[in-house]
Amino acid sequence: MTRLNKRPALLLFLLVLAILAPLGHGNYIIYVLTSWLIFSIAAMGLNLTLGYAGQISLAQASFMAIGAYTTAIMTLAGWHWLIAAPVGMVLCFLVGLVLGYPALRVKGHFLAFVTLAFNTLVFLVLRNEDWLTGGSYGLSSMPRPDFYLFKTLKQLPFYYFTLAVTVVAALVLWGIVRSPWGRAFKALRENPVRAESLGVDTRRITLLAFAIGSAYAGLAGALVSPLVQYIDPGSFGLSQSLRILLMVVVGGSGFFFGPFVGAAVVILLPEMLRFTAGYYLIIYSALVIVMLAYVPNGLIGIGTRLRERFWPQHRARGDLAKGAQLK
Amino acid sequence: MSQFLQVMLSGLATGSIYALVAIGFTLIWQSAKTVNFAQGEFVMLPAFFVLVCTKVLALPLWLALIVALAVTVVVLGVLFKKLVVEPILPSGGIPLTIATMALAIFLKESVKEFYGAEAQPFPPLFPSQTLNVFGAVISLQDICNLVVALAIVVVLTLFLNRTRTGRCMQAAAQNPAVAEILGINVRRMVLYAFLINGALAALASFLITPVYLAKFSNGEVLGLIAFIAAIVGGFNQIRGALAGGLLIGVLDNLTATYVTAEYRAALPLVLLIVVILVRPQGLLGTSEGRAV
Numbered sequence: 001m002t003r004l005n006k007r008p009a010l011l012l013f014l015l016v017l018a019i020l021a022p023l024g025h026g027n028y029i030i031y032v033l034t035s036w037l038i039f040s041i042a043a044m045g046l047n048l049t050l051g052y053a054g055q056i057s058l059a060q061a062s063f064m065a066i067g068a069y070t071t072a073i074m075t076l077a078g079w080h081w082l083i084a085a086p087v088g089m090v091l092c093f094l095v096g097l098v099l100g101y102p103a104l105r106v107k108g109h110f111l112a113f114v115t116l117a118f119n120t121l122v123f124l125v126l127r128n129e130d131w132l133t134g135g136s137y138g139l140s141s142m143p144r145p146d147f148y149l150f151k152t153l154k155q156l157p158f159y160y161f162t163l164a165v166t167v168v169a170a171l172v173l174w175g176i177v178r179s180p181w182g183r184a185f186k187a188l189r190e191n192p193v194r195a196e197s198l199g200v201d202t203r204r205i206t207l208l209a210f211a212i213g214s215a216y217a218g219l220a221g222a223l224v225s226p227l228v229q230y231i232d233p234g235s236f237g238l239s240q241s242l243r244i245l246l247m248v249v250v251g252g253s254g255f256f257f258g259p260f261v262g263a264a265v266v267i268l269l270p271e272m273l274r275f276t277a278g279y280y281l282i283i284y285s286a287l288v289i290v291m292l293a294y295v296p297n298g299l300i301g302i303g304t305r306l307r308e309r310f311w312p313q314h315r316a317r318g319d320l321a322k323g324a325q326l327k
Numbered sequence: 328m329s330q331f332l333q334v335m336l337s338g339l340a341t342g343s344i345y346a347l348v349a350i351g352f353t354l355i356w357q358s359a360k361t362v363n364f365a366q367g368e369f370v371m372l373p374a375f376f377v378l379v380c381t382k383v384l385a386l387p388l389w390l391a392l393i394v395a396l397a398v399t400v401v402v403l404g405v406l407f408k409k410l411v412v413e414p415i416l417p418s419g420g421i422p423l424t425i426a427t428m429a430l431a432i433f434l435k436e437s438v439k440e441f442y443g444a445e446a447q448p449f450p451p452l453f454p455s456q457t458l459n460v461f462g463a464v465i466s467l468q469d470i471c472n473l474v475v476a477l478a479i480v481v482v483l484t485l486f487l488n489r490t491r492t493g494r495c496m497q498a499a500a501q502n503p504a505v506a507e508i509l510g511i512n513v514r515r516m517v518l519y520a521f522l523i524n525g526a527l528a529a530l531a532s533f534l535i536t537p538v539y540l541a542k543f544s545n546g547e548v549l550g551l552i553a554f555i556a557a558i559v560g561g562f563n564q565i566r567g568a569l570a571g572g573l574l575i576g577v578l579d580n581l582t583a584t585y586v587t588a589e590y591r592a593a594l595p596l597v598l599l600i601v602v603i604l605v606r607p608q609g610l611l612g613t614s615e616g617r618a619v
Binding site for chain 2: 050054056058060103104105106109110112113114116117121122124128180238239242245246249276278279282283284285289292294296308
């Protein structure tokens with residue numbers, strides 16, 4: 001019971017920390033912190049697909065592109081961000097359904113291959129359809145959302161705006177994961193055969209998880225376009241998708257706060273390790289492989305493992321935790 | 328008509344090289360249940376081994392090719408199995424798949440940092456003359472690529488079907504438990520599969536790099552095409568991967584010439600979705616091989 005009481009206090013502390021973090025820093029640091037939040041949203045979505053539903057999606061950046069371009073085109077045409085962003089998310093959700101439907105009909109890693117190939121298609125559309133997307137020059141000078149009393153033109157208000165969106169997105173996801181419907185996601189990951197035998201329509205649930213995860217990427221994209229105010233096809237390539245995937249894995253897939261930790265490692269750490277320059281990605285990818293060999297649960301997994309060791313909690317039916325893995 | 332012939336032949340030539348990569352991918356999948364997302368990078372890398380041998384060590388081309396082949400088999404065969412697959416396989420399929428993606432980034436960035444980001448010219452292995460057949464201009468290089476690649480496939484098939492070791496490998500891939508009981512050293516057979524994959528990647532690299540130039544990012548497209556070729560042809564056999572590779576090579580060229588050059592790179596996605604919807608076990612695959 002004590003843990004349950006500690007948790008809200010810890011969350012409140014983290015939230016206060018997030019509110020205080022940018023104060024007294026220059027615009028650049030605030031920009032980096034904002035992009036940390038944005039990538040956390042994208043990674044949160046992928047965590048639903050990978051961590052809860054157990055499917056690899058390699059198109060998270062492409063869905064960000066769909067969200068970013070939709071928002072950019074609509075806000076440039078004079079629509080408000082509050083209308084443009086949901087449109088982008090719905091579009092991502094629908095594309096997710098269309099893409100996921102064939103891929104999830106068959107078992108195996110088909111979603112990974114389909115989404116891998118989907119990256120190319122999105123890139124080609126963005127580059128070739130100049131009339132809509134500005135071709136390889138992209139789109140620029142998108143307006144930032146304006147809420148009359150609260151303008152987000154400056155970097156700091158935009159950070160708080162992003163923080164608010166992130167908190168709402170996280171709460172919604174929390175609700176989804178806690179709902180009976182979200183528990184079906186988890187059941188599916190732990191033991192698909194058993195989930196199916198208990199009446200969970202695995203195919204539909206996986207498809208929904210993927211589509212919702214894609215919609216989260218759309219939301220992240222909708223925030224990217226007012227943040228950087230310049231988008232081009234090249235910034236949403238396969239390597240960006242892989243980056244988001246590794247965020248989820250490094251943070252700890254299947255843990256609710258994993259994406260935040262993972263995004264921090266991928267976005268904030270390179271800023272601190274500037275001296276490693278071009279070697280950063282080499283070192284990072286090697287460390288990911290080592291990590292997968294020893295702690296497949298990611299950084300949060302290390303945390304829980306350490307806690308178990310030093311502050312062992314009373315465990316009722318420890319075998320239940322293992323039960324899911326028994327074949 | 329002559330244009331059609333040209334397009335077909337050069338499609339078959341590149342397609343046969345895709346097939347080599349796809350076959351390696353299939354072998355690894357069958358024997359170790361590993362979906363290798365670094366397969367494209369496995370083809371990108373050997374070309375750079377050759378470049379290092381010829382440029383830095385000043386070896387003649389033929390020796391450089393042999394050295395590069397040997398190094399590739401050791402690095403992408405033995406080391407890949409010992410350092411990446413074996414430690415991670417127990418944690419499950421998804422961590423291993425993701426590890427191969429991290430490996431892809433690792434190989435790509437290493438080549439970019441340590442060799443260079445620009446596309447490097449690569450010495451052609453065959454004369455680049457052209458022949459005139461019934462009015463069609465056919466490059467000799469294409470014909471040589473096609474012949475060599477098909478010869479490699481034939482040799483590999485004979486090895487797997489006619490030799491004792493090859494048949495042991497098949498047994499180990501189909502049912503490791505029973506194979507073990509029958510006295511087959513399953514671990515060694517799996518190792519052989521990794522060695523063959525390394526060798527196939529190296530050979531594909533030597534054949535395709537003169538056409539595409541050596542660049543660190545070559546693997547992205549090559550890998551994607553190889554996966555799709557393996558899936559389209561049928562995941563569980565060599566002739567499937569061969570058919571898939573040839574089909575993609577030809578269709579890619581036909582699309583670029585007769586349909587759309589701008590969207591030619593979207594062909595793999597279209598093909599993949601059509602196959603999944605219509606014939607999920609692949610063109611030549613048997614459905615029980617797709618149970619996984």
